[in-house]
Amino acid sequence: MKIKVKAYAKINLMLDICARRTDGYHDLFMIMQSVGVYDTVTVERIKGREIKLSCNIDGIPLDEKNIAYKAAEAFFKANKIRVTSRGLHIDLVKRIPHAAGLAGGSADGAAVIAALNKLYGTNLSDDELCAIGAKIGADVPFCLTGGTLLAQGIGEVLSKVKPLRKCFIVLAKPDFGVNTGLAFSQFDESGKEYSPDCLGMLKAVQSKDLGEIASRCDNVFEQFIEVPNRIYMKEIMKNNGALGTCMSGSGPTVYGIFESRENADKAAEALKRYAKDIIVTTTVNKGLKISECE
Numbered sequence: 001m002k003i004k005v006k007a008y009a010k011i012n013l014m015l016d017i018c019a020r021r022t023d024g025y026h027d028l029f030m031i032m033q034s035v036g037v038y039d040t041v042t043v044e045r046i047k048g049r050e051i052k053l054s055c056n057i058d059g060i061p062l063d064e065k066n067i068a069y070k071a072a073e074a075f076f077k078a079n080k081i082r083v084t085s086r087g088l089h090i091d092l093v094k095r096i097p098h099a100a101g102l103a104g105g106s107a108d109g110a111a112v113i114a115a116l117n118k119l120y121g122t123n124l125s126d127d128e129l130c131a132i133g134a135k136i137g138a139d140v141p142f143c144l145t146g147g148t149l150l151a152q153g154i155g156e157v158l159s160k161v162k163p164l165r166k167c168f169i170v171l172a173k174p175d176f177g178v179n180t181g182l183a184f185s186q187f188d189e190s191g192k193e194y195s196p197d198c199l200g201m202l203k204a205v206q207s208k209d210l211g212e213i214a215s216r217c218d219n220v221f222e223q224f225i226e227v228p229n230r231i232y233m234k235e236i237m238k239n240n241g242a243l244g245t246c247m248s249g250s251g252p253t254v255y256g257i258f259e260s261r262e263n264a265d266k267a268a269e270a271l272k273r274y275a276k277d278i279i280v281t282t283t284v285n286k287g288l289k290i291s292e293c294e
Contacts, residue, residue, distance in 0.1 A: 002044040003115035006289040007107035008034045008146060009096040010139065011169065011248040011255050014201040015219045017187055025154045026184060028138070029198045031161065031205060034146040035169050036281040038289075039104060040093040041068065041111035045119055048087040055092040068092060070136045071109035075116045078132050079124075088116075097277040099177025101249025103139040107287070110143035114288050130156065139249075146287020148205070161205045164213065164283050168264040170242070172233050172275035173253040178225060183250035186224045193223050214244025214257040227252040229274045236274070240267035253277075 014031040021027055046052070051072050053062040063069060068090050076086050090112060096104035113132055117124050124132075126145065133140030138155030150159040196218035204212040222230075227247065234245040237256030241263030245256045254275075258264040264280045271278050 001292060002042055003118050004291050005041045005111035005115050006038040007041050007111035007143065008036065008038045008284055008287055009102040009104060009107060010034055010142060012219055013213065013217050014196060014198060015221065016196045016198050017192065017220050020188060027153060028151065028155055030151040030155065031201055032142050032151055033148050033164055034284045034287050036284050037096055037279050039096050039108055041108055041115065042091040043112060043115035043119060044089045046087040046089050049083050051086065051088045051090065053090050053092065055094060057094050060092065060094065067105040067109040067137055068112045071112040072116065074132050074135050075113050079122050081120065097173045097253065100173045100253040101178065101247065101251045102253055103143055106137045106139035107143045109133065109136055109140050111288055114144060114290055118290065143287045147285045162208050163285055165208060165210055166283055167210060168258040168261050169281050169283065170237060170256045170258065170264050170267050171253055171279040171281065172271045173277040174227060174229065174274065175276035176252060178251045180250045183221055183225055190224050192220050196220060211243050217244045217246035219247045221250050222247050225251045230254055233271060233274050236270045237267045240270060242267060
């Protein structure tokens with residue numbers, strides 16, 4: 001049996017770094033939203049004890065450096081599954097842009113954990129799955145759950161908030177990536193000039209006022225991560241009807257929130273001179289969609 005999983009990307013409606021922790025991680029305040037672009041992750045048990053990875057694009061590590069590989073190892077360790085039963089083939093069909101601030105790697109890791117829970121019949125609870133996910137990446141617990149959530153701690157403390165109503169999201173990623181670890185290092189070196197209005201955003205989310213939510217989108221990384229043409233990309237989106245614009249995660253992807261598909265498509269067309277990857281999608285209410293296949 002194979003397990004096939006749609007692993008959805010995320011954007012950050014709000015991202016603030018509250019403090020650096022003594023363990024080297026950072027306490028965060030994030031309101032995160034799943035969006036409709038997804039990777040397809042297929043997991044199959046094979047004979048032996050080797051974890052084999054395959055991918056449809058070049059440049060993705062196919063060894064222990066890949067978060068999907070780390071997710072499998074973490075799952076086996078947490079469930080004390082013997083080495084001789086650890087043979088796996090994990091196939092990744094990537095659609096989420098790489099190193100984009102959209103949690104593509106974390107989504108893949110979440111998909112592997114959820115798939116293995118079914119393949120091995122471990123019947124772990126959502127909390128147990130998220131505990132495994134937190135060991136391999138701060139965004140993995142959110143990707144296991146998805147929808148619209150408040151994430152705190154290093155990202156593992158998740159709280160329900162009112163879901164964002166369906167709208168259209170334009171994602172525009174320039175032709176380069178941002179290393180998340182280096183982004184946090186820049187925060188440690190330079191600090192931040194101001195803190196985003198987290199309480200105001202939380203109130204807007206709870207009121208389900210899309211215009212108010214979009215106008216309050218903010219990301220502390222924008223204070224010290226330089227993305228060429230970010231100002232122009234945001235201006236194009238706003239000139240084409242975006243209710244709000246922001247950078248997602250540690251960047252460099254800039255997104256806009258639109259009420260109409262027509263305006264979103266116009267913005268996407270106008271962005272082609274500034275971004276390599278441009279995607280028009282919608283909000284979704286889950287992080288993963290799992291199916292079985294022979």
